Amino acid sequence: MADSTPKIQPATTGELDERKAAILNAVVAEHIDTAQPVGSNSVAANDAVKVSSATVRSEMVALEREGFLVQPHTSAGRIPTDKGYRFFVDHLGRGVLPQTQHSTLSNFFSHLRGEMEDVLTQTSQMLNEMSNYTSVIIAPSHASATVRSVQVVDLGPRRCVVVAILSDGEAVRRTLELPFEITPEQVNEASTQIASLLFGNTLEQRVEVPSRDTPVATLVREAIASLYRSTPTFEEDRVYIGGSAKVADTFDTVEAVRNVLGLLEKEIVVVNLLEDILQQGLSVAIGSEHGYEPLSTAAVVVAPVTVDGEVAGAVGLLGPTRMNYPEALATAEMVSQQLGQRLGDLIGDR
Amino acid sequence: MADSTPKIQPATTGELDERKAAILNAVVAEHIDTAQPVGSNSVAANDAVKVSSATVRSEMVALEREGFLVQPHTSAGRIPTDKGYRFFVDHLGRGVLPQTQHSTLSNFFSHLRGEMEDVLTQTSQMLNEMSNYTSVIIAPSHASATVRSVQVVDLGPRRCVVVAILSDGEAVRRTLELPFEITPEQVNEASTQIASLLFGNTLEQRVEVPSRDTPVATLVREAIASLYRSTPTFEEDRVYIGGSAKVADTFDTVEAVRNVLGLLEKEIVVVNLLEDILQQGLSVAIGSEHGYEPLSTAAVVVAPVTVDGEVAGAVGLLGPTRMNYPEALATAEMVSQQLGQRLGDLIGDR
DNA sequence: CTTTGGCACTCGGTAGACTCGACTGCCAAA
DNA sequence: TTTGGCAGTCGAGTCTACCGAGTGCCAAAG
Known part of the structure; x- marks a missing residue:
């Protein structure tokens, strides 16, 4: 299991010793996959975890005490907290986009024509279809145009x-x-x-x-x-959203769906959200890290779009906290890079 | 019960005798209110129905045979079919917008300023908040502009x-x-x-x-x-949608929510949908009357926006088939009329 | 012929009892 | 320190019984 598209590569561990990190990794990966609480047995089955389920259990108790995991109830497996996800994205696997996606992507961009509005609309749609998350693109501001x-x-x-x-x-x-x-x-x-x-x-x-x-x-x-x-x-026209319908599928509760859709409607807020996240130097905002209430059950992956070396816009993916970070990060980065190039061509030297 | 905002006025009956009409009316009104199957007893309790529940039952059998009602299962009350709703909107109560709404509306329009885009954006938001359904506004086409x-x-x-x-x-x-x-x-x-x-x-x-x-x-x-x-x-920019988040609340199944949101994303389709409905001379399209698959569990209320005597756009409300037709119709018509005037001022004589 | 009250019947929904199984936490032995 | 074993917990599923809302039918009353 947990063989989602991008290969997850082990990386350096942080404040957690290697074994705890491996266990956390396994829990997060499986929970992203199954959306279910993860028990000690399935963790012990993971190749990267070389100890028995009993040891895993005691380590999980520690991880819970330290705030990386929670138990929905006794006699259930464990679920990552926002902090758990945060550790995961910071220290653990980065995804590598498989060749197929890479090539469909460059194929898409090579066939892309038209005004900037059309380019952005189509890119946000493609991004949504590719990632299966709701996509958000912020276009360059006109503030510095003369x-x-x-x-x-x-x-x-x-x-x-x-x-x-x-x-x-x-x-x-x-x-x-x-x-x-x-x-x-x-x-x-x-x-x-x-x-x-x-x-x-x-x-x-x-x-x-x-x-x-x-x-x-x-x-x-x-x-x-x-x-x-x-x-x-004027400012709202900078926002391009692809696949708001996906919100209905990716989030589990009606409550969450309503909140997310409600926020997506306020396009100025969306601009601010992404710009805030980038300003904090983050590429992922999990749960309430960004401070936007309605998105407390959501995660946002952002990649800056740079044109001529300057940050001109952003590409974002929005999903539940248990979204597939490695894949989403890889996709967003790839797209933002290609899009940056394209916008460079489109704008030309001012 | 069934005391929703606009007063429902009795109207002429059509192919149904008066008693059947009253019963159908009662069923629809109560089901709109409660979202539950309606039984013979609560129908008999309605003042407009002057017979016993037993008689109501036999009439309901007839109404079911004629396709106005369905029973979800034996030993349950009955639910209106699309045909039942259709009869309801055609022959039965028309709503009258209460004075308060009327005045908030004209207040809104008198404070409305700015370019057409801004006017339409704000109107669609107001319409959504006022009706609690997702609103759709189609702006005048530029096809005849020189x-x-x-x-x-x-x-x-x-x-x-x-x-x-x-x-x-x-x-x-x-x-x-x-x-x-x-x-x-x-x-x-x-x-x-x-x-x-x-x-x-x-x-x-x-x-x-x-x-x-x-x-x-x-x-x-x-x-x-x-x-x-x-x-x-170019054509897509004519569409203004207010309150897509409401879709999550007004429809019951995730399936329906996804379908509706998916359709709302394709803005050209939305334009066609509303124009089709108007072309058929309808002001309400229920269930599959409009032929758009994903909206088979939805109803659309449309009012044309006329500028200088010509149909220039449309105002629509989108909800589940058990939406509050009298109120929605009244609201849409009121808004479309006011909006038509406003657009007339805005465009001036060409 | 129509309307009505009565009655048997149907069926969904709820509550309780029970089982199953997936977990955990703890402990004693390796 | 690690591990296997074991008792204990709790959610989820199944089964049963039962209640009640609602129907269809029927015979009597109007």
């Missing part, structure tokens, strides 16, 4: 739309209600004024706008103000 | 972005890889050429493009081709 062009377009009576195009190819669009009619010439005039005012700046760097009171000046002021105004959807 | 402006922006070596602004305020953006370097003057030249070629046309009306072989002509051709190319996200 304005390359601005245009105001007249849409009809007292209504126009202003579009700014950023150096990363993103278009920021705002509609404007004007208190007065305006001529095409004035619209053009405003367009060029705005463009020259904002060109080369990010939308975060606020630019001084002359406050005269002509129609054109008002339009310019209003348009720039609207571009500076951030809309709720 | 091009008002096109601009090509140089982004760096051999890369540029082309943005078309449509009469409804939408921006269509495509990035382009060029096989050659290009000067700012050429970009401008191309911009104006494309704009004058496409101006006033929709993106569905294909325009003849002169096929010369100069850099500018190539750029023009490529840019127009890219605008005509529809991307996967």
